[in-house]
Amino acid sequence: MRDDITLQERIARLFSDILTIDIPSTDTDLFDTGVLDSLAFVELLLHLEREFGVTTSVDDLEINNFRSIDRIADYVMARTAVPSDTFGGPRIVRVGT
């Protein structure tokens, strides 16, 4: 498995380079600080799939898994540690609010 710190850094880079959102720290609350809107959130799910092969179904996702970069790293770790064919199919949809 990848080193945990590297994973957090990679996710932080995904935020700054692709979503163009600077996150002050890996435990910053992404919801309460309002940095994630619905468009950025769906983009995030999309890039987690591209970058880490982690697919997330919007029907059964647990929002708290995405509350901070640390939590997202834990989530990615957990999802990449089991065979990928146990996941539901990709259910990512483009939204525009």
Add this chain to the structure above:
Amino acid sequence: MTTRLQDWVTIRAESSPDARAIVGREEWLTYGELDVLSNQIARVIKDAGCASGDRVCLLTPKSPVALAAILGIYKAGCMFVPLDPTGPASRVARIVASCESRCILAGGAVVQVLEDLLADPALGAPPIVGWLAPDRPVASFTPRFDLRDVRSYRGGTVEGRETSPDAAHILFTSGSTGSPKGVVITHANVIRFVEWARGYFGMRSSDRVSSHSPLHFDLSTFDVFGAFAAGAELHLVPPELNLVPQKLAEFIRSSALTQWFSVPSILNYLAKFDVVRPNDFPALERLMWCGEVFPTPALVYWMTRLPGVRFTNLYGPTEATIASSYYTVPRCPTDLNAEIPIGTACDGEELLVLTDRLEPAAEGEIGDLYIRGAGLSPGYWRDPERTAAAFVPNPRDPDGADVLYKTGDLARRGADGLVYFLGRSDSQIKSRGYRIELGEIEAALNTVEGLQEVAVVGIPTGGFEGTLIGCAYAPLKGQQLMPAHVRKAINALIPQYMLPSRWMVLDRLPKNASGKIDRRAIREKFQMDEARTA
């Protein structure tokens, strides 16, 4: 008759202290607890040196304690100023400076924004910080008190209610010059609207009322005080649920809400993802929206799925307190293009459609929409110029004391006597319910280096998306400037909801005959783009 907003809570706390008042994520407060906690907060604020009429700012995500703090501020005889906890810090600092606040009550995930705003050169005299959680944060500021200190104060009735000022809060909205303008709202303004709404909607103590809008947005005033006036339960909707429509629908279902009130954009979003089942939300009795136009196709979606629910359109600018007119849709429209009127004035208010010469427009004729009556704010905070421009003397009042508020909206009165909204007459737009002066976004863009010229336009999509914000710019000759870079540069100056979502990079911007930037041409370019990619 109630004369102060905190009175409803005190009355309910006496009759039913154990009834739940505010339900948060994992915690709730009963009316009895809410009354005691707000008394304690009032005492700690007074002890910190705040006197009658002082402005106390609140910088925290919505929570039961945050709402107790609002009541505490009123009980201390102070004015409440909600700050957007999502920043940006520079804008929040200007608001704190503008209202010369002596004290900021803060809590939750706001450490970064609070540190930045306290270090902002625009701030002036640094305010006292009170921390509304038991554990103090590791931060560059030192709170004067925290929630443990608050809890050590006496919880009995606070003296001085009779002499407290009528001004209740200042709500800052987008201003065209780049500086936010503060709308002063009185206790009497809010009480009058809430009393009307409680009667009209038949609100009662068994209600479970949604609290969806953030506290710096005036719709929240009705959620909070409507629930308190009825002695009902206020259910705080976690803002992250907005990200996933399925979760938001599940929240409405599992909380068994009887009342939902929000901007239409979130209702659109739920409709777009088709997460409302036939006869869903069995407890729901009424659904209201305000802040922008609810597209009829989305309304039809909702009304078809929830035939037992009453659907009401509310209309009104912040300057006229929450809403000034209402229209309950009598039956599900059969025409997807049907116009939903903004209806008739609430009690004590009047809608006037006037010509340029301030004479009543003929039936069906488009005119400027003015509001008069009990909802009108006394004016903008310490800004007589802008107040005089927007609050004008009623030409039909011989004494000259009566005031009309110029909404900046265009409207017409139909043959049915109802008023129909037709859009803005100026450079203001509504996006996701937020009132945005495009000039404020342009002012932020003008600080970005490397830009030759820039224009921001509202792109009406007519559909589910509402109005999008488009930015067209031309970089200085020989410069490469990507939209992502520009977006990042203004991110620190304006709130997230004001950031343009559509970008266009041109060699030069189109000009009209007088040499001014042709915003209409730019808007049309964006609209063609939208139509192509839709």
